[in-house]
Amino acid sequence: MEQFDLTTLWMGMLTELKQSLPPQIYDNWFESALIPYSYENNELTLDTASKFVCAYISKRYTSLLETIAQNVTGLPTRVTLINSVENTPQEPPSAIYETQSLPEPAAHNQEWVQQELPSMEIETVKKKPDTALPEIREAASIISPAPDTRLENNLIQNYTFETFIVGNSNRIAHAASLAIAEAPAKKYNPFYIYGSSGLGKTHLMHAIGHRILHNFPQMRLRCITSEDFVNEFIQCIQDKSTESFRQRYRNIDILLVDDIQFLGRGDKESSKEEFFHTFNKLYQDQKQMVFTSDRPPQDIKRLEDRLRSRFQSGMVTSIDPPDLETRTAILKIWAQKENVSIENNAIDYIASNVSENIRDLNGAFISVLLLASAEKSPITLNLTQRAIKYITDEKDEKKYITIDEITKSVCEFYNVNYKELMGKKKTKDIALPRQIAMYLCRELTGNTYPHIGTAFNGRDHTTVMHACTKVMKTMEKDIRFKESIEKLKIKITGVDN
Numbered sequence: 121m122e123q124f125d126l127t128t129l130w131m132g133m134l135t136e137l138k139q140s141l142p143p144q145i146y147d148n149w150f151e152s153a154l155i156p157y158s159y160e161n162n163e164l165t166l167d168t169a170s171k172f173v174c175a176y177i178s179k180r181y182t183s184l185l186e187t188i189a190q191n192v193t194g195l196p197t198r199v200t201l202i203n204s205v206e207n208t209p210q211e212p213p214s215a216i217y218e219t220q221s222l223p224e225p226a227a228h229n230q231e232w233v234q235q236e237l238p239s240m241e242i243e244t245v246k247k248k249p250d251t252a253l254p255e256i257r258e259a260a261s262i263i264s265p266a267p268d269t270r271l272e273n274n275l276i277q278n279y280t281f282e283t284f285i286v287g288n289s290n291r292i293a294h295a296a297s298l299a300i301a302e303a304p305a306k307k308y309n310p311f312y313i314y315g316s317s318g319l320g321k322t323h324l325m326h327a328i329g330h331r332i333l334h335n336f337p338q339m340r341l342r343c344i345t346s347e348d349f350v351n352e353f354i355q356c357i358q359d360k361s362t363e364s365f366r367q368r369y370r371n372i373d374i375l376l377v378d379d380i381q382f383l384g385r386g387d388k389e390s391s392k393e394e395f396f397h398t399f400n401k402l403y404q405d406q407k408q409m410v411f412t413s414d415r416p417p418q419d420i421k422r423l424e425d426r427l428r429s430r431f432q433s434g435m436v437t438s439i440d441p442p443d444l445e446t447r448t449a450i451l452k453i454w455a456q457k458e459n460v461s462i463e464n465n466a467i468d469y470i471a472s473n474v475s476e477n478i479r480d481l482n483g484a485f486i487s488v489l490l491l492a493s494a495e496k497s498p499i500t501l502n503l504t505q506r507a508i509k510y511i512t513d514e515k516d517e518k519k520y521i522t523i524d525e526i527t528k529s530v531c532e533f534y535n536v537n538y539k540e541l542m543g544k545k546k547t548k549d550i551a552l553p554r555q556i557a558m559y560l561c562r563e564l565t566g567n568t569y570p571h572i573g574t575a576f577n578g579r580d581h582t583t584v585m586h587a588c589t590k591v592m593k594t595m596e597k598d599i600r601f602k603e604s605i606e607k608l609k610i611k612i613t614g615v616d617n
């Protein structure tokens with residue numbers, strides 16, 4: 121087995137982490153906030169720039185770090201996070217960089233570390249309330265708890281109705297979920313929620329689970345991803361214990377399955393068969409089933425018609441990306457709930473510069489709180505802009521453009537009504553700007569066809585693909601048309617390439 125020194129191990133881990141994490145999380149939490157400290161007896165110790173970062177990363181990411189360390193070394197590796205600064209304040213973290221001959225951190229990271237050193241002593245701050253802003257202490261306290269704690273029944277602790285914010289994009293899914301939680305298997309069975317990543321499907325499904333267990337504590341509930349269902353079943357075939365598997369899945373009252381689209385990938389014939397029978401048994405026994413997916417049932421390829429029609433037999437509903445107004449409302453609610461005061465223009469800035477994905481929105485919100493905490497300053501527009509800059513690609517200063525902004529600009533450019541553009545009208549004066557808007561969404565946001573389809577009032581991804589091809593072909597043939605699209609692009613991005 122190859123022996124790794126600290127530097128080689130950490131470099132290897134960073135390469136893998138970069139591939140597995142969204143860029144803003146990687147840049148903000150891993151590359152800049154962690155410093156390799158020691159590696160002995162298969163135990164890797166990482167130093168953190170603050171007590172704060174230490175608590176947050178330990179709770180959320182230790183298992184990921186351990187998996188990646190094992191991938192790199194080939195050996196089970198324990199990962200521990202420390203905050204040496206608190207214990208040995210005389211020794212600045214930069215000294216560790218020198219002794220380990222790692223590359224110097226980027227300039228902004230140094231600034232980040234220096235700013236954090238004196239300010240991250242949350243407890244000291246708490247003892248001297250006259251010197252600390254209450255909102256910053258609050259910020260510190262909300263970041264520390266593990267937000268995704270899974271309970272014994274596999275439900276994530278804080279994915280409840282109480283923490284779910286309702287807006288136009290998820291109103292129907294939310295109302296149906298509440299109805300199910302009040303009277304399981306009476307209406308909407310099965311219940312199938314679909315939508316793009318990070319929009320709250322899992323959250324809502326777990327909220328149903330929590331509320332059912334609260335209302336009907338005697339009910340037996342299983343919450344699982346379809347991938348785990350398949351893996352567990354395959355394992356049971358190998359162990360010759362399929363009967364116990366059946367007992368586990370067929371004698372329950374509530375089945376919640378996340379990411380059901382995974383069943384359509386690969387062959388998995390025996391697992392699909394098992395799932396089909398599980399479904400039928402629970403359905404016959406009038407037990408509630410809830411599924412989430414990134415696409416509607418008809419778009420899950422390689423799924424037998426009989427299973428697809430089972431999914432369609434209950435209620436199928438989508439969660440759409442939140443529009444600007446809803447994103448703003450979500451941020452305000454988060455700020456209010458955490459008792460953090462944020463200037464309105466700072467809220468507007470986050471809402472319009474971060475994507476429509478609520479997971480990313482939350483990441484940006486936390487980054488802003490972190491920077492405010494580091495600088496012990498109120499959350500102003502200026503601070504927010506700097507915090508968001510940390511989490512966006514530094515080389516690419518371009519603003520993150522949202523589908524909402526694109527459609528609104530297209531409406532303005534072609535003098536079309538927004539409702540009509542998003543609606544069903546097929547006349548040329550509406551259909552062409554709609555196709556152009558879809559093409560620009562694909563070009564400028566890099567979102568997938570299904571995601572864009574969902575954002576355009578639940579249209580199919582093939583409609584978006586057709587629109588993009590049509591616009592590109594017309595641009596090739598018609599120079600004037602091409603010029604007008606380029607002009608529109610500049611108007612939206614503010615960048616003239």
Ligand SMILES: Nc1ncnc2c1ncn2[C@@H]1O[C@H](COP(=O)(O)OP(=O)(O)OP(=O)(O)O)[C@@H](O)[C@H]1O
Pocket residue numbers: 279283284285286290315316317318319320321322323324412414478479482
């Ligand atoms: N309406 C909402 N109110 C409050 N928090 C939300 C809402 N929607 C999503 N979130 C939060 O955003 C994050 C992502 O949500 P979730 O995991 O449910 O997304 P998802 O649609 O299941 O995504 P994926 O398909 O990638 O699993 C979670 O932290 C969740 O709590």
